[in-house]
Amino acid sequence: MMIIHGGRVLRPATFDAEPLDVIVDGDTIADLVAPASVRGEGARRVDASGKLLIPGLVNGHTHAQVTLARGVFDRYTLELYLNAMAWTGGRRTLEDKYVAAAVGAAELVRKGCTAAYDMFAEFPLPTAEGIDAVARAYRDVGMRVTIAPMIADRSFYQAIPGLLDMLPDDLRDAVLKIEYAPHSQTVAACRTIVQSWTWDRDCVRPALGPTIPHHCSDEFLVACRDLAAELDVGIQMHVAESKLQAIVGQRRYGKSLVAHLDALGLLGPHFCASHAIWIDADDRSRLARAGASIAHNPGSNFKLGSGMADLRRLLDSGLNVALGTDGCASSDNLNPYEAMRLASFVSRVGDHPVERWVSSREALHAATEGGARALGFERIGRIAPGYKADIVFIDLAALHYVPCNDVANQLVFCEDGTGVESVMIGGRLVLDHGRFTTIDPLKLRKQAEEAVARLSAQTREGRALSERLAPLVGRYCSGLAAEPHHVHQLWNSTGKPLAANEIKW
Numbered sequence: 001m002m003i004i005h006g007g008r009v010l011r012p013a014t015f016d017a018e019p020l021d022v023i024v025d026g027d028t029i030a031d032l033v034a035p036a037s038v039r040g041e042g043a044r045r046v047d048a049s050g051k052l053l054i055p056g057l058v059n060g061h062t063h064a065q066v067t068l069a070r071g072v073f074d075r076y077t078l079e080l081y082l083n084a085m086a087w088t089g090g091r092r093t094l095e096d097k098y099v100a101a102a103v104g105a106a107e108l109v110r111k112g113c114t115a116a117y118d119m120f121a122e123f124p125l126p127t128a129e130g131i132d133a134v135a136r137a138y139r140d141v142g143m144r145v146t147i148a149p150m151i152a153d154r155s156f157y158q159a160i161p162g163l164l165d166m167l168p169d170d171l172r173d174a175v176l177k178i179e180y181a182p183h184s185q186t187v188a189a190c191r192t193i194v195q196s197w198t199w200d201r202d203c204v205r206p207a208l209g210p211t212i213p214h215h216c217s218d219e220f221l222v223a224c225r226d227l228a229a230e231l232d233v234g235i236q237m238h239v240a241e242s243k244l245q246a247i248v249g250q251r252r253y254g255k256s257l258v259a260h261l262d263a264l265g266l267l268g269p270h271f272c273a274s275h276a277i278w279i280d281a282d283d284r285s286r287l288a289r290a291g292a293s294i295a296h297n298p299g300s301n302f303k304l305g306s307g308m309a310d311l312r313r314l315l316d317s318g319l320n321v322a323l324g325t326d327g328c329a330s331s332d333n334l335n336p337y338e339a340m341r342l343a344s345f346v347s348r349v350g351d352h353p354v355e356r357w358v359s360s361r362e363a364l365h366a367a368t369e370g371g372a373r374a375l376g377f378e379r380i381g382r383i384a385p386g387y388k389a390d391i392v393f394i395d396l397a398a399l400h401y402v403p404c405n406d407v408a409n410q411l412v413f414c415e416d417g418t419g420v421e422s423v424m425i426g427g428r429l430v431l432d433h434g435r436f437t438t439i440d441p442l443k444l445r446k447q448a449e450e451a452v453a454r455l456s457a458q459t460r461e462g463r464a465l466s467e468r469l470a471p472l473v474g475r476y477c478s479g480l481a482a483e484p485h486h487v488h489q490l491w492n493s494t495g496k497p498l499a500a501n502e503i504k505w
């Protein structure tokens with residue numbers, strides 16, 4: 001038994017703090033008791049004097065494969081980023097995959113996050129060894145994770161109608177070599193990965209990540225739906241992240257992306273839509289009726305200029321909402337406090353009555369219990385008996401708590417991660433007074449720097465190709481997204497994409 005004594009505990013629902021001692025039994029919170037009311041002879045005692053104890057934050061959406069590509073882009077849209085994916089996440093050895101995931105997990109823990117939903121990508125299809133490397137990294141750091149292999153059976157170039165046709169021959173030939181495995185192979189690989197899962201699902205859970213609706217054939221999506229149901233795992237997808245995606249969805253399916261996924265039977269309580277920016281009231285009610293979750297990533301939406309999900313409307317629809325950082329190529333830090341702060345602040349932009357603004361307590365709920373539900377972990381996200389002992393120790397002597405007037409407001413509006421002193425996950429202090437007890441950050445840094453030096457040489461050709469493509473892809477995609485009426489001219493009457501010289505702009 002362990003007694004965490006002397007701290008103030010953030011209570012669920014009210015998000016006020018109360019002086020309480022936390023009794024931990026193994027990896028679980030056994031009780032919350034009045035200060036110093038339990039002596040606990042022989043129990044381990046952890047001093048939390050001057051500390052605010054909050055549940056570990058949950059990151060609803062990230063990508064381990066791009067941690068080593070942190071900071072490489074500035075003014076990139078989502079489409080420009082997808083055009084660069086072959087080199088930002090490619091040519092990774094198993095060790096590179098491990099190191100990237102470990103660096104990301106370590107940053108998250110350092111910033112008070114104890115669980116993440118990681119859509120981890122490998123090309124041309126996921127491998128058991130790659131997923132295992134990522135699982136090992138999270139395990140070694142000591143963090144919980146739901147890992148969804150990010151999968152597709154169409155490349156970005158194949159997924160956007162007309163894009164291949166407008167490329168010069170040499171570039172078209174080059175991008176046609178970027179191919180995903182046929183969906184039957186990918187689904188078989190995912191089946192093997194999930195069926196042979198040896199990780200403790202209380203810590204490392206499997207899921208499926210068909211990346212973007214129109215990057216997946218309908219047969220593929222249906223196979224993912226069936227596999228997820230059969231193996232009882234969740235599904236996370238990027239849904240309507242950019243305006244272009246929403247337009248392509250309408251053109252391809254004659255309905256919204258959400259309506260398309262609904263028609264295919266993908267939506268359900270185990271479904272988590274990441275971003276969900278370009279959706280309408282009908283989409284929201286479809287997602288809500290299905291009991292689905294949304295992972296809202298305001299930092300990524302800002303950086304990529306994707307637009308911004310309307311969190312108030314998502315909440316009003318009754319949807320479960322998690323907050324995410326997205327991966328390091330699109331956000332570029334992994335800071336769940338920033339996600340809360342931005343989620344709350346951006347809801348105030350525009351002409352909304354103050355009652356429509358997202359409050360600090362709503363942001364905290366999304367970053368804790370909302371995230372827990374989206375990830376499929378049942379007993380994380382609050383400090384309460386029966387919940388896992390995933391507890392972040394916040395130093396109330398940090399200047400942004402001086403004075404401490406309202407802990408919920410200050411956690412969301414003032415905290416930037418620097419107040420995180422210690423992090424306990426499953427009753428184990430993974431970060432103890434700012435020092436990791438599980439991994440050696442200096443060694444990780446050295447490994448990451450060596451990997452990046454090697455990869456920058458190995459991916460030079462891929463990078464050069466994506467840089468040649470970038471102006472063409474950028475112009476084409478922004479043209480397609482600019483005015484909906486342009487889109488009507490990209491297909492002939494039978495739905496066949498028009499060639500570049502047939503498109504009327």
Ligand SMILES: [Zn+2]
Binds near residue numbers: 274
């Ligand atoms: Zn993403």
